[in-house]
Amino acid sequence: MNCFYPFINTPLPYSYDALMPFIDETTMHLHHDRHLQTYIDNLNAVIEANPCLAHYSLEELLTNLRGLPTALQLPVRNQAGGVYNHRFFFDGMERPGQSTPDAELSGALNRQFHDFNTFQSLFKEAALSVFGSGYAWLVLECGRLRITVTPNQDSPLVCGQYPLLNLDVWEHAYYLKHYNLRAAYVDDWFRVVNWNMVSRRFQAGHGRRRGCCEVPFRGMGHMI
Ligand code: MN
Numbered sequence: 185m186n187c188f189y190p191f192i193n194t195p196l197p198y199s200y201d202a203l204m205p206f207i208d209e210t211t212m213h214l215h216h217d218r219h220l221q222t223y224i225d226n227l228n229a230v231i232e233a234n235p236c237l238a239h240y241s242l243e244e245l246l247t248n249l250r251g252l253p254t255a256l257q258l259p260v261r262n263q264a265g266g267v268y269n270h271r272f273f274f275d276g277m278e279r280p281g282q283s284t285p286d287a288e289l290s291g292a293l294n295r296q297f298h299d300f301n302t303f304q305s306l307f308k309e310a311a312l313s314v315f316g317s318g319y320a321w322l323v324l325e326c327g328r329l330r331i332t333v334t335p336n337q338d339s340p341l342v343c344g345q346y347p348l349l350n351l352d353v354w355e356h357a358y359y360l361k362h363y364n365l366r367a368a369y370v371d372d373w374f375r376v377v378n379w380n381m382v383s384r385r386f387q388a389g390h391g392r393r394r395g396c397c398e399v400p401f402r403g404m405g406h407m408i
Pocket of ligand 1: 219270354356357
């Protein structure tokens with residue numbers, strides 16, 4: 185996701201109906217073609233009006249957020265966060281039943297959370313704990329796996345965490361199929377997680393940030 189202004193809405197890495205029956209085709213069309221497109225359009229408008237931002241990649245806008253001019257921090261946090269978080273979310277899914285965590289990720293999950301079922305329960309609990317709109321995340325912090333949540337479109341990149349997996353719990357992500365039943369949506373989403381992708385992210389992140397946080401955690405989400 186090391187891309188630059190002007191941002192474009194890249195296609196999903198699978199067909200709109202690929203996640204059925206767990207996530208429906210209409211939701212995927214609306215979520216990708218309208219919701220994500222709006223964040224892209226808004227982010228491009230912010231950068232068009234503030235050309236000083238144009239040399240930052242999408243990731244750099246978020247990792248360097250606190251170094252940006254104060255007046256630009258909120259729009260970048262919301263719009264760049266919205267683009268990054270949605271792409272990360274869409275890339276983290278695939279057709280049902282295609283993959284499982286690789287040996288290294290599986291070992292790390294078991295060490296941190298006791299076993300995979302406990303990890304799933306804790307992740308679900310985190311997803312259900314988000315009040316209003318936001319995300320649940322599995323991240324690397326100081327070389328360790330953590331489950332965390334963020335409100336709105338806030339990104340763990342801002343506080344130096346390395347994201348591995350996220351779940352969008354904004355109602356637009358599930359309301360058409362699951363109505364208000366977020367718990368049922370979380371269970372269904374677990375059926376379409378792209379564990380090959382998460383394992384690759386873990387390999388990359390674990391090698392790159394084996395030491396400690398590059399930026400101290402200053403609480404733009406809270407730790408579970
Ligand atoms: Mn969304």
